[in-house]
Amino acid sequence: MLPHRLSLILPWLALPVLIGCSAASGDSAPPPLDQQALAAVVKQPGTPREALARAVDRLFTAEEMAETRAVLVLKDGRVVAERYAPGYHENTRFISWSMAKTITAVMIGQLVADGRLRLDESVPIPAWQRAGDPRGEITLRQLLQMRSGLKHTEAGQPVYESDEVRMLFLDGRDNMAAYAEAQPLEAEPGRKWEYSSATTVILADLAARALITNPDPAANTPEERRRIVSDYLHTRLFDPIGMRSMIPEYDASGTLIGGSLIHGTASDWAKFGEFLRNKGAVKGAQLVPSGWIEFMLKPSPRNPGYGAQTWLNRPQVDDGTVQWPGVPTSTFSMNGHLGQYVVVAPTLGVTVVRLGKTQDGEHEPVRAGIARIIQLFD
Known part of the structure; x- marks a missing residue:
């Protein structure tokens, strides 16, 4: 029989060994979940609640995510997770x-459906319609699919020489469409894919030209261009969807800055994602033909990873990467500078919004984190 004192000491001597065995076996429980993280998820989200709360929490707390400001997750149209960083809220x-x-792109689709623009005809840019100008061969389809052939450098170095920077903030800022439409061809229209914010400004200019019915050139004032495009966006798109917070910006010439500057709440960005998931329909009303949404989600002939002003979950032409690893190929997204994302997985009925600030070249962890959320519903 062991002495009484030794019998008390032996269990304590064995404790480090037991702890080591437990850690080695991988049975250690994850750290407790912050109550704020759990409260951001509804009680029955359609997937294990704690797993979803942890995936959302990681977007806010992991160092490699940089700064996440808002996350919304919708399943079959129902908000199942919603969280904001300090200083941001549902009305931001x-x-x-x-x-x-x-x-x-959706606004352009509505104008095509209205008969005001045509997808496969030369676009009505006056400067391109002069005899002998090869830009007169550019079609609306090619602009939408980022294969106009116009000379452009996006996110180049030094940054102040990048075309989108010059157009938005420097010599092109007062008349962005004029800057974009003055560029020469560097490739035959339709032959080369090149991401271009200037291309979308041209689309916005075409929308204003299509909506102004007064043939008098004097009617094409900055004030009238702003008014008519704003009215169209709100009455035909934003208001029917319920996107009441949306504020588009216009340049000094009255052109919608349609490639870069529209403001809205996280909830309204989620509503737009749901609108796309439902192929352009809201509560039974078809705001744009479903075939137009299908066109937007069809791979560009020059880049399988891009549709019409929309990113697709297919290999990118430049490096073969996919946007959203491990989720269905049918997944698509709206991507913005510094890590703004609206990601839609239609086959799973899931829409995820992530808004924040992550520097260029550091988005891969954020995309992987969003993909993890989508995978939870598979």
Whole structure:
């Protein structure tokens, strides 16, 4: 029989060994979940609640995510998770950056459906219609699919020489459409894919030209261009969807800055994602033909990873990467500068919104985090 004192000491001597065995076996429980993280998820989200709360929490707390400001997750049209960083809330309007491009594409689709624009005809840019100008061969389809052939450098170095920077903030800022439409061809129209914010400004200019019915050139004033495009966006798109917070920006010439600057709440960005998931329909009303949404989600002939002003979950032409690893190929997204995302997985009935600030070249962890959320519903 062991002495009484030794019998008390032996269990404590064995404790480090037991702890080591437990850690080695991988049975250690994850750290407790912050109550704020759990409260951001409804009680029955359609997937394990704690797993979803942890995936959302990681977007806010993991260092590699940089700054996440808002996350919304919808399943079959129902908000199942919603969270904001300190200083942001459900009424905060967030800048779109390039997510605006997809809104512009839908507006163009409505104008095509109205018979005001034609997809496969030369676009009515007066400067391009002069005899011998090869830009007269550019079609609306090619502009939408980022294969106009116009000379452009996006996100180049030094930054102040990038065309989108010059157009938005420097010598082109007062008349962005004029800057974009003055560029020469660097490739035959339709032959080369090149991402271009200037291309979407041309689309916005075409929308204003199509909506102004007064043939008097004097009627094409900045004030009239702003008014008529704003009215169209709100009455034909934003208001029917319920996107009451949306504020589009216009340049000094009255052109919608349709590739970069539309502001709205996280909830309204989620509503637009749902509108796309439902192929352009809201409560039974078809705001744009479903075939137009299908066109927007069809791979461009020059880049399988891009449709019409919309990113697709297919290999990108430049490096073969996919936007959203491990989720269905049918997934598509609106992507904006500094990590603004509206991601839609239609086969799973899931829409995810992530808004924040992550520097260029550091988005991969954010995209992987969003993909993890979508995978939870598969």
